[in-house]
Amino acid sequence: MSAQREMKEKNPWPTPVTVIIIVIGVIAIVALVTVAVFQNKPVHQKYKYGIVLDAGSSHTALYIYEWPAEKDNNTGRVEQKHSCKVKGKGISSYASEPWKAGESLKACMSEAETNVPKERYRETPLYLGATAGMRLLNIENSSASDKVFDAVERALEKSPFSFQGARILSGQEEGAFGWVTVNYLDNRLKQGLLTTGALDLGGASTQISFISDNFDGSESPINSVNFRLYGNDYNLYTHSFLCYGKDQVLKMALAHQTQSGTTTVLDPCFHPGYNETKDYSALYDSPCVSARKPQGAPSKFEHTGRGNFQECQKVIRSLFNFTSCKYSRCSFNGVFQPDLQGPFGAFSAYFFVMNFLNLTDTSIPLEAVKAKLSQYCATSWDELKKKHPDVSDKYLAEYCFSGTYILTLLTEGYNFTAGRYSDVKFIKKIKGSDAGWTLGYMLNLTNMIPAEAPDSPPLPYAGYVSLVTVMTLLIVFLFLLVSLGALWPRCSKQTQIV
Known part of the structure; x- marks a missing residue:
């Protein structure tokens, strides 16, 4: 007797060959991802x-x-x-x-x-x-x-x-390398961004x-x-x-006030109650002022403070020449300067002086900054020493002058007027490194900055790993589909005779 039966076969359990292929595929995925991760993983840095x-x-x-x-x-x-x-x-x-x-x-x-x-x-x-x-x-x-x-x-x-x-x-190198430092640390060179100007103030010179x-x-x-x-x-x-650093410009200011060979200087840039006996020879020992030493000057003079910010500014302005300029525009002393552009970082003595005076916040209106400095300069010398017992008298005595000089240099020398004063940021460090x-x-x-942009990978690290993983899974999936089609029986109808 013969009987005919239709049977639709379901997919059977995987054969040993299929199991091997699947295992190999899984191992390949794991190996590829592991290699990609470890290949790109940062090693112990030297x-x-x-x-x-x-x-x-x-x-x-x-x-x-x-x-x-x-x-x-x-x-x-x-x-x-x-x-x-x-x-x-x-x-x-x-x-x-x-x-x-x-x-x-x-x-x-x-x-x-x-x-x-x-x-x-x-x-x-x-x-x-x-x-x-x-x-x-x-x-x-x-x-x-x-x-x-x-x-x-x-x-x-x-x-x-x-x-x-x-x-x-x-001086040109000092200014240029300061600019490189500021913009390198802020990552503005590699990205080709708007650069930051550099303002450096030392003891004997200042750079812009x-x-x-x-x-x-x-x-x-x-x-x-x-x-x-x-x-x-x-x-x-x-x-x-040169000679416009804070120490040398102080010598020039005192030289301006002792041109007559006086024995007493009533200095508006020093605090009321300040009084010191100073040597003419020590004052005029620098090339910045040596030619100005008055003939027949006494050996010493009394340096007495009277603490007047406005009068101090007048003394400091006398050290700048704003009238002589053979160019289209100048800063001072006949030196060409183009229009200011962009933000500026002011470091070195700029920061240390203004930080001591608590005037580093340039979002404060310029007139308010001047008012605070005027009040500070008018503070009596005895009161100031009691307030800052850990600061040496030499440095403490000069902050009124130095602060007034910085404001005058920025606003009148370089033309950071009231509208542009906020473009200046007083900085000490950038991302943990000193500005300078x-x-x-x-x-x-050391040729650490290449002239040309360095090569960089087309994808970031995370994107690279993700792409490799997705592509691997896709390849293995397609490979399994092909393998299953070849090794696993298809659903079909068969006739069996019994």
Whole structure:
């Protein structure tokens, strides 16, 4: 007897071959994702280091920088690891005892050895850059300047680091490298963003550097510096005013008030009740004022404060020449300056003075800032000393003058008027690194900023892993479909004879 039966077969359990293919597919997925993740996972980072000594007019500071060793000429970010302020005055103050300039650096160099791994000593570059204090000493006594540098170089050559030499930076270099530092730390160079101007104030000079759309360098080539950084071209305006740092300009202000050889100076820039006996020889010991020393002046004079902000501004204005200008526009002393543009970062003495005076908030109207400073200058000397017992008399006495000078320099010298004063931000650090010229100087000497934009992966890390995972799953899924079609019986009708 024969019978016919229709049977629709359901998919059977996977055969051993199918199981093997599935297992292999799963293993492939896991392996591919694991490789992708671990391949792109940051490894234990090794670092390289650089050391820069900033030999300023009033003091010397040491800065240690570090960056990823694998990326030093590409995308690695340089960051400040450590800083050390050298005890004592700037190296230019050791002109009569040059050997002390080298000795003064020992303590900070010892700190550098502690903060840099020993295995990196020999490959760590060490630089010393001297600024306006040594520029003035070189003008006044080049032989003494050479002896100071000899002493400094002998001391640094004994260090375990790769000493690359000591030299005097020009004012233009100081301004330009400060601008590079500010914009590098704020990541404005690589992104090609609107740049930030740089305002630097030291003891012996002050610098202004910024990009302006109406400045191509043709009107005043001496103030022009061209950079090509990360594929972007920059035509930078920069100028350094020697003798207009806060210490030297104070000497000029006192020289202006002692031109008659007086024995008493009633100084509106010092507090009421302040009184000190000072030497004429110490006042006129700088090239910034030496030519102005009055004939037949007495050996000493009484320096007495009377604390008047408005009168102090008049004294400071007398140190600027606003009438002589052969260009389309000038800042002061006949120096060309294009129209101000963009935000500005004011650092070094700008920050320290205004921070002490609690005047770093530039959102406060300019007239309110002047009113607060006027009130501060009118404070009696005795009251001020009681309020700040931990501040030395020398520095405490000068804050009224320095604050008034900063306001006058910014608003009348550089033309940050009431409407533009808020464009200035008083800064000390940017993302943990000190604002100043030292980082820009090291970046330049070590070629850490490429002229062209560095290559970068087309996808970010997370996107890359996600894409690899999705593509892997898709490939395996298609592969399984093909395999199932070939190995698993299709649903069909079969006739069986019994």
